[in-house]
Amino acid sequence: MTHVSTAPLTLIAPAKLNLFLHINGRREDGYHELETLFTFLEYGDELTFTVTNDTEIKVTGDTNGIELEDNLIYKAARLLQQYGDCKHGVRIELLKRLPMGGGVGGGSSDAATTLLALNKLWGCDLTLTELAELGVKLGADVPVFINGHTAIAHGIGEQLENVELPPSWFCVIHPGEHVSTAKIFTHPDLKRDTPKLKADWQTENLGNDCEALVKKLCPEVEKALQWLLKYAPSKMTGTGACCFAEFSTEAQAQQVLAQLPEKWTGFVASSATLSPAHTALNAHFEMK
Numbered sequence: 001m002t003h004v005s006t007a008p009l010t011l012i013a014p015a016k017l018n019l020f021l022h023i024n025g026r027r028e029d030g031y032h033e034l035e036t037l038f039t040f041l042e043y044g045d046e047l048t049f050t051v052t053n054d055t056e057i058k059v060t061g062d063t064n065g066i067e068l069e070d071n072l073i074y075k076a077a078r079l080l081q082q083y084g085d086c087k088h089g090v091r092i093e094l095l096k097r098l099p100m101g102g103g104v105g106g107g108s109s110d111a112a113t114t115l116l117a118l119n120k121l122w123g124c125d126l127t128l129t130e131l132a133e134l135g136v137k138l139g140a141d142v143p144v145f146i147n148g149h150t151a152i153a154h155g156i157g158e159q160l161e162n163v164e165l166p167p168s169w170f171c172v173i174h175p176g177e178h179v180s181t182a183k184i185f186t187h188p189d190l191k192r193d194t195p196k197l198k199a200d201w202q203t204e205n206l207g208n209d210c211e212a213l214v215k216k217l218c219p220e221v222e223k224a225l226q227w228l229l230k231y232a233p234s235k236m237t238g239t240g241a242c243c244f245a246e247f248s249t250e251a252q253a254q255q256v257l258a259q260l261p262e263k264w265t266g267f268v269a270s271s272a273t274l275s276p277a278h279t280a281l282n283a284h285f286e287m288k
């Protein structure tokens with residue numbers, strides 16, 4: 001057995017925002033062709049990995065009633081262990097900050113951070129492309145977190161084109177509703193016919209094709225978007241339910257968060273061109 005470090009390693013599994021989300025069509029297998037701009041936030045779940053010398057995979061902490069075998073963290077670790085023929089195990093402690101089913105990609109980000117971390121800690125040595133190919137089996141959103149760079153996604157969300165955006169601050173609010181991605185994508189009223197982007201697109205002018213339907217199904221999402229609109233243009237991320245507004249300074253974003261009605265939760269975070277999981281992992285392994 002190769003020698004691996006059993007010292008704990010803590011990484012952030014960052015939130016993502018879809019700065020716009022267009023649906024261009026539906027494939028025969030039911031998946032949708034998308035064009036969407038992903039950015040990461042300097043805010044997320046926290047995962048602490050401790051490698052063990054047996055082959056067990058344990059997930060502890062804020063598992064929120066999700067059965068071990070259903071947890072995307074466990075699924076990611078098991079997939080890599082099998083694919084990489086790894087003889088080690090791991091204990092993963094989860095601190096959950098991202099609202100589940102909130103459109104900020106918490107489950108996918110947890111899965112991607114697990115793949116990235118264990119690939120290093122277990123010494124599997126897969127490339128990012130190989131990890132993304134494994135990751136897409138767990139969810140269409142996992143590859144963007146493996147790629148770790150602000151990107152436009154095409155296809156079902158797995159074909160990525162890196163882009164550079166100026167840094168910004170976001171106020172993200174969760175209107176207390178859980179929106180099922182599958183429910184939105186199977187709904188007959190979903191808008192699915194937006195033409196592909198032309199070369200001269202500008203984020204400010206582009207919206208989210210899921211927004212109209214989610215507003216109709218979840219009145220709190222409509223209220224949250226209206227509330228944010230008092231301060232800045234507001235948008236929904238992914239298939240909801242979180243909504244966000246963009247600001248040039250932290251102070252402006254914090255001022256809005258301070259007014260948030262008590263029934264909702266929210267946070268302020270800056271965008272990150274490189275995912276904080278990648279930044280921390282690169283720093284940790286360069287230091288060694």
Ligand SMILES: C[C@@](CO)(OP(=O)(O)O)[C@H](O)COP(=O)(O)OP(=O)(O)OC[C@H]1O[C@@H](n2ccc(N)nc2=O)[C@H](O)[C@@H]1O
Nearest residue numbers: 030031032103108139140141156157181182185238239240
């Ligand atoms: C649409 C996005 C935008 O970021 O929504 P959010 O989940 O973040 O809100 C994602 O791509 C979602 O990615 P992810 O949440 O990983 O999706 P999956 O688990 O693979 O699929 C959840 C459900 O959405 C449908 N789905 C997903 C992606 C896609 N391009 N077309 C689809 O029709 C799948 O058929 C499935 O029923």
Ligand SMILES: Nc1ncnc2c1ncn2[C@@H]1O[C@H](COP(=O)(O)OP(=O)(O)O)[C@@H](O)[C@H]1O
Nearest residue numbers: 071072073100101102103104105106107108110
């Ligand atoms: N570690 C995890 N964190 C969050 N959700 C998870 C996790 N493992 C499995 N899930 C399941 O995935 C679903 C979608 O979660 P999440 O990624 O938070 O939503 P979204 O893609 O809308 O941001 C949850 O409702 C939950 O049942």
